[in-house]
Amino acid sequence: MINTEIFQLIAKKFKTPAYVYEQELLKTQLLTLANAILWRPLTILYAIKANSNFRLVRTLVNQRLPKGVILGVDAVSPGEVDLALRAGVSNQNIIFTGNNVSNEEIDTVYKKGVMVNIDALSHLEKFCRKHSNGRICIRINPNVGAGHHDHCITGGPDSKFGIWYSQAQLAQNIADKYNVHIVGVHQHIGSQILDPDKFLYAMDVLFEIAPIFWDLSFVDFGGGFGVPYSPEEKPLDIQSLGAAMSLIFTNFCDKYDRKLKMVIEPGRYLTAQAGYLLVKVTTVKHNPDGKIFVGVNSGFNHLDRPARYGSYHHIVNISNPNGPKRKVRIVGNLCESGDKFTPEERKIAEPREGDLLIIENAGAYGYCMSSNYNLRPRPPEIMVTKRGSVCEIRKRQTTEELVASA
Numbered sequence: 039m040i041n042t043e044i045f046q047l048i049a050k051k052f053k054t055p056a057y058v059y060e061q062e063l064l065k066t067q068l069l070t071l072a073n074a075i076l077w078r079p080l081t082i083l084y085a086i087k088a089n090s091n092f093r094l095v096r097t098l099v100n101q102r103l104p105k106g107v108i109l110g111v112d113a114v115s116p117g118e119v120d121l122a123l124r125a126g127v128s129n130q131n132i133i134f135t136g137n138n139v140s141n142e143e144i145d146t147v148y149k150k151g152v153m154v155n156i157d158a159l160s161h162l163e164k165f166c167r168k169h170s171n172g173r174i175c176i177r178i179n180p181n182v183g184a185g186h187h188d189h190c191i192t193g194g195p196d197s198k199f200g201i202w203y204s205q206a207q208l209a210q211n212i213a214d215k216y217n218v219h220i221v222g223v224h225q226h227i228g229s230q231i232l233d234p235d236k237f238l239y240a241m242d243v244l245f246e247i248a249p250i251f252w253d254l255s256f257v258d259f260g261g262g263f264g265v266p267y268s269p270e271e272k273p274l275d276i277q278s279l280g281a282a283m284s285l286i287f288t289n290f291c292d293k294y295d296r297k298l299k300m301v302i303e304p305g306r307y308l309t310a311q312a313g314y315l316l317v318k319v320t321t322v323k324h325n326p327d328g329k330i331f332v333g334v335n336s337g338f339n340h341l342d343r344p345a346r347y348g349s350y351h352h353i354v355n356i357s358n359p360n361g362p363k364r365k366v367r368i369v370g371n372l373c374e375s376g377d378k379f380t381p382e383e384r385k386i387a388e389p390r391e392g393d394l395l396i397i398e399n400a401g402a403y404g405y406c407m408s409s410n411y412n413l414r415p416r417p418p419e420i421m422v423t424k425r426g427s428v429c430e431i432r433k434r435q436t437t438e439e440l441v442a443s444a
């Protein structure tokens with residue numbers, strides 16, 4: 039945990055609002071996951087959509103991993119592929135999992151030597167026609183979904199993702215017709231999963247279908263590993279999940295009679311807890327009905343999750359930590375009534391105008407989902423190292439830049 043003095047120093051030096059990342063925690067999360075899953079070979083594809091800051095990605099890429107574990111990238115756009123390459127990830131350790139992407143995008147990425155994860159039968163047919171002898175991965179919708187919000191459930195009958203599981207044989211037939219090798223099978227059932235049974239059940243379902251693909255070299259279970267956002271949420275027991283995943287995988291490989299590579303695609307698990315949004319209180323409004331609105335110098339243009347999903351983010355008043363607890367609503371500075379960091383009233387050590395607040399667990403789906411709504415600049419991103427040194431890893435946008443490019 040970054041200490042208060044460092045947050046105060048950052049506020050002084052770089053002003054607020056600012057995203058702040060704890061470098062050591064990024065490394066620890068990666069190592070914890072790598073050690074929890076016992077199966078080797080294991081490829082951890084960092085879902086770069088969770089946080090695509092170049093220096094943050096480099097921190098993960100540079101981390102030494104246990105023998106038999108490789109870090110790669112799960113990319114969903116040509117831009118993410120290029121960023122991963124620029125960050126030093128080998129093209130052989132990138133999988134492009136596009137959804138409703140164009141065939142041109144698929145070709146562009148494939149030409150860079152990146153594994154393409156095909157999401158629709160129509161794309162499969164077109165790809166196979168062009169790339170006889172090619173090697174691809176197939177994304178399956180296993181009719182199982184999970185996640186913290188409807189918008190984050192990516193499997194099941196209402197999901198737009200993947201090839202429906204009962205069409206798996208059809209997919210293999212198309213590939214066979216053109217002599218294309220389906221070397222990987224993939225699923226990603228949703229995000230922020232805290233119930234290991236959901237994840238394990240989905241693995242079982244995928245393994246019922248997987249033998250249809252006779253030429254596999256890897257199986258990719260996607261991401262979705264959750265982290266606790268509220269004090270009531272229990273952390274995922276990653277050790278027992280990792281052990282159970284390894285056992286299921288061993289049993290499948292024995293049955294399939296081939297040693298396969300296990301692939302996972304964590305995003306949030308690696309970066310969420312390492313990030314904070316540091317904001318300043320601009321306004322405290324005591325209404326006659328007793329409601330207290332605490333306005334800060336940021337909004338859903340910087341951290342969208344509370345407004346978009348009603349997500350809980352823990353908020354701490356670091357300027358007045360021992361102040362009396364007050365029931366308040368922390369709200370943003372946008373002209374939108376949904377611009378709230380606390381969807382519900384919450385007890386927080388009394389915020390006063392000028393106080394600094396930290397919004398926790400902002401390292402995943404934070405900056406990367408930010409916008410310039412209301413023509414407000416994006417905040418800077420700051421990395422704090424193990425020794426407590428502070429480094430600006432992306433500059434604050436300026437109003438002048440925004441106005442000039444409008």
Ligand SMILES: Cc1ncc(COP(=O)(O)O)c(C=O)c1O
Binds near residue numbers: 262303304306402
């Ligand atoms: C295909 C795929 N893999 C991995 C992830 C990462 O999910 P999470 O950040 O929940 O681990 C996502 C997130 O949307 C995804 O779509």
